[in-house]
Amino acid sequence: MPSYVLSRLIVMAGQTLTWELKFPGRLLLSPVSVGLPRIRAAGKKDRIDLDSLNEEHLEEQFVRGSGPGGQATNKTCNCVVLKHIPSGIVVKCHQTRSVDMNRKKAREIMQEKLDIFYKGEDSGVLKQRKEQEWRKLEKRKRARETLEKKRLFKENVLADSKQGEDTR
Amino acid sequence: MEAFSRIYGRVRRLMHLHTGHRRQQGLCAAADVRLSVQQAADVWARRFEEAGVSEPGPSSQYIVAHVLGAKTMANLEPGILGKTLTDAQMQRVWELCGRRLSRMPVQYVIEEWDFRDITLKMRPPVFIPRPETEDLVSFVLSDLQPAWGAGFTVLEVGCGSGAISLSLLQNLPRLRVIALDRNKAAVDLTSENAHRLGLRDRLQVIHLDVMLDAEKVLRECGLVDVLVSNPPYLFSQDVASLQPEILQFEDLAALDGGADGLQIIRQILSLAPHLLKDLGRVYLEVDPRHPPLIQQYVEETKEVGLQYIQTHCDITERPRFSILQKTRPER
Numbered sequence: 409m410p411s412y413v414l415s416r417l418i419v420m421a422g423q424t425l426t427w428e429l430k431f432p433g434r435l436l437l438s439p440v441s442v443g444l445p446r447i448r449a450a451g452k453k454d455r456i457d458l459d460s461l462n463e464e465h466l467e468e469q470f471v472r473g474s475g476p477g478g479q480a481t482n483k484t485c486n487c488v489v490l491k492h493i494p495s496g497i498v499v500k501c502h503q504t505r506s507v508d509m510n511r512k513k514a515r516e517i518m519q520e521k522l523d524i525f526y527k528g529e530d531s532g533v534l535k536q537r538k539e540q541e542w543r544k545l546e547k548r549k550r551a552r553e554t555l556e557k558k559r560l561f562k563e564n565v566l567a568d569s570k571q572g573e574d575t576r
Numbered sequence: 577m578e579a580f581s582r583i584y585g586r587v588r589r590l591m592h593l594h595t596g597h598r599r600q601q602g603l604c605a606a607a608d609v610r611l612s613v614q615q616a617a618d619v620w621a622r623r624f625e626e627a628g629v630s631e632p633g634p635s636s637q638y639i640v641a642h643v644l645g646a647k648t649m650a651n652l653e654p655g656i657l658g659k660t661l662t663d664a665q666m667q668r669v670w671e672l673c674g675r676r677l678s679r680m681p682v683q684y685v686i687e688e689w690d691f692r693d694i695t696l697k698m699r700p701p702v703f704i705p706r707p708e709t710e711d712l713v714s715f716v717l718s719d720l721q722p723a724w725g726a727g728f729t730v731l732e733v734g735c736g737s738g739a740i741s742l743s744l745l746q747n748l749p750r751l752r753v754i755a756l757d758r759n760k761a762a763v764d765l766t767s768e769n770a771h772r773l774g775l776r777d778r779l780q781v782i783h784l785d786v787m788l789d790a791e792k793v794l795r796e797c798g799l800v801d802v803l804v805s806n807p808p809y810l811f812s813q814d815v816a817s818l819q820p821e822i823l824q825f826e827d828l829a830a831l832d833g834g835a836d837g838l839q840i841i842r843q844i845l846s847l848a849p850h851l852l853k854d855l856g857r858v859y860l861e862v863d864p865r866h867p868p869l870i871q872q873y874v875e876e877t878k879e880v881g882l883q884y885i886q887t888h889c890d891i892t893e894r895p896r897f898s899i900l901q902k903t904r905p906e907r
Contacts, residue, residue, distance in 0.1 A: 468891075470891045470892060475819075476814075477706075477708060477890065477892050477894060478706055478708050478809075478861070478863070478864075478890070478894075478896060479703075479706060479806075479808070479809060479810055479830075479831050480810055480814065480818060480822075480831075481706070481819070482681050482683075482704060482706075482819060482821045482822050482826075483630075483631060484631055484634050484635070484638060484681075484682045484683070485631060485634050486707050502648065502650060503648060503650045503651065504647065504648065504690060505638070505647055505648065505689060505690035506690040506691060506692050506693070506707070506710065507707040507710055507891060508692045508693075508707075508710040508711075508714070509690070509692065509693060
């Protein structure tokens with residue numbers, strides 16, 4: 409069966425990126441190396457640069473059940489199982505009701521997992537998570553400090569007014 | 577597991593679920609039982625399994641998620657799963673799951689489904705889009721994308737709920753589409769979905785039968801750049817063995833392609849050279865047995881005026897898509 413080229417248009421935060429992907433259905437054997445651009449992680453406020461996925465290292469499986477498929481089947485399960493062969497990392501995605509969207513999401517999740525796997529502490533994903541966690545803690549700390557200041561202020565005001573009463 | 581069995585047993589004894597007038601009794605009795613979101617999904621998954629309903633787990637999950645305003649259980653907040661359902665929610669879950677018990681497809685039960693990046697309203701008996709067809713759209717998009725579809729017109733034969741046409745319009749902001757269907761309900765549903773997605777202005781939906789109104793099709797549609805179709809392609813003899821979800825609820829005329837499944841496909845191919853501009857393309861979803869037959873037909877019948885370009889496989893690696901091109905007339 410001939411492999412086929414699939415172009416996808418991804419619009420991320422106003423920028424437009426296109427890349428050519430090879431989807432063989434099973435592990436592909438293609439002599440042409442695919443030049444994929446760096447992908448920005450979609451849907452995140454602070455975008456981080458993640459290395460692009462090499463489709464040649466990916467194996468895709470679709471949980472569609474047995475049966476003839478196409479018009480002859482009515483099944484709702486559109487689970488996508490994506491495996492990265494060099495690392496052995498497997499991503500399962502059934503977040504949406506569309507197989508196409510699940511394939512896209514599975515790849516996004518795979519990109520993040522690979523970033524952590526290969527870069528460890530240097531991983532942009534881990535750094536971003538740590539930063540988000542730090543910001544949360546800082547926010548809580550500041551909120552506590554503000555409350556403490558208010559409490560002290562109240563106490564002082566009460567103390568002053570009491571003093572005032574005593575001296576009358 | 578033991579705790580679930582106890583709850584399930586109690587629910588079953590209280591419910592006495594039946595279709596028809598006794599369902600009302602079941603609903604009233606259900607009010608005595610308090611269930612969490614997860615428990616309701618589990619109860620119904622078990623019920624479906626006992627009744628032999630296909631995809632018992634996913635069916636109950638999609639329905640419960642829908643009642644709670646989400647598309648899938650995975651999209652619900654983690655804390656929600658343990659929350660107790662309100663009376664109204666319980667009633668709605670029971671009502672919808674009762675329909676699924678009668679083998680109504682989930683897509684008709686919740687009256688919507690997703691296709692690629694759009695959500696479409698679903699209504700029996702209009703054909704429910706299949707996941708394989710999402711790739712048919714990908715092939716058309718890859719050819720038209722560079723120009724954002726500017727100045728291009730696509731003709732879709734047999735639009736059903738509008739999945740293919742609307743997906744193309746959604747992704748190609750300057751594309752125009754003409755969609756045909758012989759079923760008035762499909763024409764209405766496509767129009768409704770187009771309206772909901774704000775794509776009505778670039779879509780023309782016409783109630784036409786490509787088999788019976790060929791001349792009218794040629795007159796009304798003019799010359800287009802692309803012809804796309806997921807036509808009825810099942811072999812008549814295979815229709816009887818389809819699952820009850822399809823047999824009892826979907827329009828079988830949207831599935832039956834005649835003895836060899838090629839009846840409508842042949843008609844589309846004979847009309848294509850008169851509908852397409854030079855080098856315009858035909859994208860078809862077909863039965864896995866069809867591609868070599870279509871290729872043979874086109875190559876042996878020179879006057880067809882079409883060249884067979886390529887066969888593509890679907891996500892399950894079955895040959896599923898045929899792409900053809902109108903040849904330039906020889907001078």
